Amino acid sequence: MSKQLQREGIWNTLISYTGIVIGYVNTILLFPNFLDAEQVGLTRLLITISTMFAQFSALGFMNMSTRYFPYFRDKEKQHHGFLFLLLSVPLLGFMVLTVLFLLFKPLVVNYYQENSALLIDYYYYIIPLALFTLLFELFSAYLRSLFKTIVSSFAKDLLLRLLTSLLIFVFSLGWIDFRDFVLLYIGLNSVLVLVLVVYILWLKQLFVWPKWSGLALFPLREMLVFGFFTFLGNVSTTIITTVDQVMIASYSLGANGIYTTAFFMTSAIMVPARSIYKIANPQVAEYWKEQDMKKMDRLYKQITLINLIVGLLLFIGIWGNIDTIFSFMPEAYRAGKYVVLFLSMARIVDLATGINGIILATSEKFRWDLLFSVVLALLTVWTNLYFIPLYGINGAALASMISYVIINLARLFFVQWVYKIQPFALSSVTVTVIAALALGASYLLPYLGNKYLDLALRSLLLVGVYGSLLLGLKVYPEMNAWLRQIVRRFTGLKI
Secondary structure, three states: OOHHHHHHHHHHHHHHHHHHHHHHHHHHHHHHHHOOHHHHHHHHHHHHHHHHHHHHHHOOHHHHHHHHHHHHOOHHHHHHHHHHHHHHHHHHHHHHHHHHHHHOHHHHHHHHOOOOOHHHHOHHHHHHHHHHHHHHHHHHHHHHHOOOOHHHHHHHHHHHHHHHHHHHHHHHOOOOOHHHHHHHHHHHHHHHHHHHHHHHHHOOOOOOOOOHHHHHHOOHHHHHHHHHHHHHHHHHHHHHHHHHHHHHHHHOHHHHHHHHHHHHHHHHHHHHHHHHHHHHHHHHHHHHHHOOHHHHHHHHHHHHHHHHHHHHHHHHHHHHOHHHHHOOOOHHHHHHHHHHHHHHHHHHHHHHOOOHHHHHHOOOOHHHHHHHHHHHHHHHHHHHHHHHHHHOHHHHHHHHHHHHHHHHHHHHHHHHHHHOOOOOOHHHHHHHHHHHHHHHHHHOOOOOOOHHHHHHHHHHHHHHHHHHHHHHOOOOHHHHHHHHHHHHHHHOOOO
């Protein structure tokens, strides 16, 4: 892993975890206690639909940036007009999709009117929120291609959550009503876009004018075909990750509020992956360009191990304190306890299978990745239709777990079969066993009578057992070396 990759990964991880802490404050303390469950469910649904809107509008161009930018990279020649191409086609797609969104409003009204009529009152708010979401993702994709990921992580994972905390505080004082709250939240997303634009200007790489001669660098037809297949894959992935919320909200916005709160509680598990994937994606594309499979295999294993080390620690931290965490929220939110468990299992499998999706999506076999995604999207819709009526929000979580497990195992075996690389080593098994031992040790500690004291001491026990075994067994030697370096720097001791 290059020094730049490590540096960007460390900063992204620090920013993401700081954002997760703020997000937990928002999700566990502020949203449930100052908004009712229906309002929480509505805000989450607006974000989900806007994300879907943006993904469909992008027409696969976010992924295209990662794959093809290395062929256009030339700052002196303004990257041959690549940013213009990256922005223009998705914005055209956004305009077409907006027209369809307006034409199909009667169908949406019919679907949500009976149990979730509040969504209809905010239907048109989705359009500007989707536009700002699309622009942010496009500029973030451009910055990833430039190997500049820290500012976009800061804007989305930290700044947005800080401003959201402030917005909830203002709402709790009664200075604004809920409609103003939603409008101001959309405004916050426009601020994020502005931050990225200013940053790209500071980098002196905001090259928005077209340069048609640049298209001769790589066949336009191949780029469009790749974009089309990637678009279909993104549609499938979006369905997999959002269909549960869309379906639950049709039964009850309040249930969606509980489900998405539990969903967010598990999102911390994926922080290391998301932070590293932002920079691993263009790195994998470079390895494909160089046809360097040895480096690809090494990166595959290393990222998987790092993801498991941090992800499993976060999982046992959440599950070991699950009842205490729910004690900070209204009683109704305890219905999401097993949603947390099922979704956490899905996250762990996602971490354990490493970057197989990125490897496939940036390879010449990207059409196979599309096939996996389409099949899984159909499976996800079917499992949600089957399990939600039977088990409600627990059924939705179970359906998501099944979908994630299948898609990741399918990609894992395919990458191993075709490219003869796989992400596992003995250290992966060792980390899993250590996590189980640490979680078991936490169950030996009785409830201490005070939720703050219990949360603190139980977390310390989990971290202590997990960390000491991890370091003592030297599961990841680089981490031991890094800690020794930190100790030497601050204490002068040689260990």
